[in-house]
Amino acid sequence: MKCTAVTEWLPHYIEGLLSPEAERELTRHIEGCSGCARWLEEARAMEQIWKEMDGDDELRLSFGGPDLVPPVMAEIERLEDARRSNNTQDSPSRRRFALRTSWIHYGLAACLTFVLLEFGVFEQLGYGLTEINGHMSSSVTKLFGAQRTH
Known part of the structure; x- marks a missing residue:
C-alpha cells in the first residue's frame, strides 16, 4: 500500500469504518512507515482537539478566536433588508x-x-x-x- 492511499483512508481508519482486511493492511503499512505513523499521531491529536471543542464553548472561543457568525449574519440580514427596501422605491430613471x-x-x-x-x-x-x-x-x-x- 502506498503512503498516498494511507493518508486518504486514515480518517476512516481512525473512526473504525474500514473492513477488517483494509484495516490490517493499513496497520501493517503504518507499523513499517515512520512518516505515516507520524501522520496518524497528528490526525488522532487533531481529532481529540475537535472532540474537546465540540463540547466546550470556552475552549472553542480561546482556540479559534471570537465567534463572528452572529454579527456577520446580522449584518448580512441588515444589508438584505436595505436592498429590499431600496428595490421597492423603483423610480423611472x-x-x-x-x-x-x-x-x-x-x-x-x-x-x-x-x-x-x-x-x-x-x-x-x-x-x-x-x-x-x-x-x-x-x-x-x-x-x-x-x-x-x-
Whole structure:
C-alpha cells in the first residue's frame, strides 16, 4: 500500500469504518512507515482537539478566536433588508438605466460573439458536438440495446 492511499483512508481508519482486511493492511503499512505513523499521531491529536471543542464553548472561543457568525449574519440580514427596501422605491430613471444597461450587455455579447467567430473559436464546435452526440447515442444503444420495430 502506498503512503498516498494511507493518508486518504486514515480518517476512516481512525473512526473504525474500514473492513477488517483494509484495516490490517493499513496497520501493517503504518507499523513499517515512520512518516505515516507520524501522520496518524497528528490526525488522532487533531481529532481529540475537535472532540474537546465540540463540547466546550470556552475552549472553542480561546482556540479559534471570537465567534463572528452572529454579527456577520446580522449584518448580512441588515444589508438584505436595505436592498429590499431600496428595490421597492423603483423610480423611472432607475428603470431607464436598467433598460440602457441591458442593451449595453446585449451589444457587448454580440460584439464578443463576432470577435470569437472571427478568430475561429467556434470552427470545431460543430464537429465536436457531432462527435459527442455519436458517443452518447452509442452509449445509450449499448445500455438499452437496439430498438426493435414491429
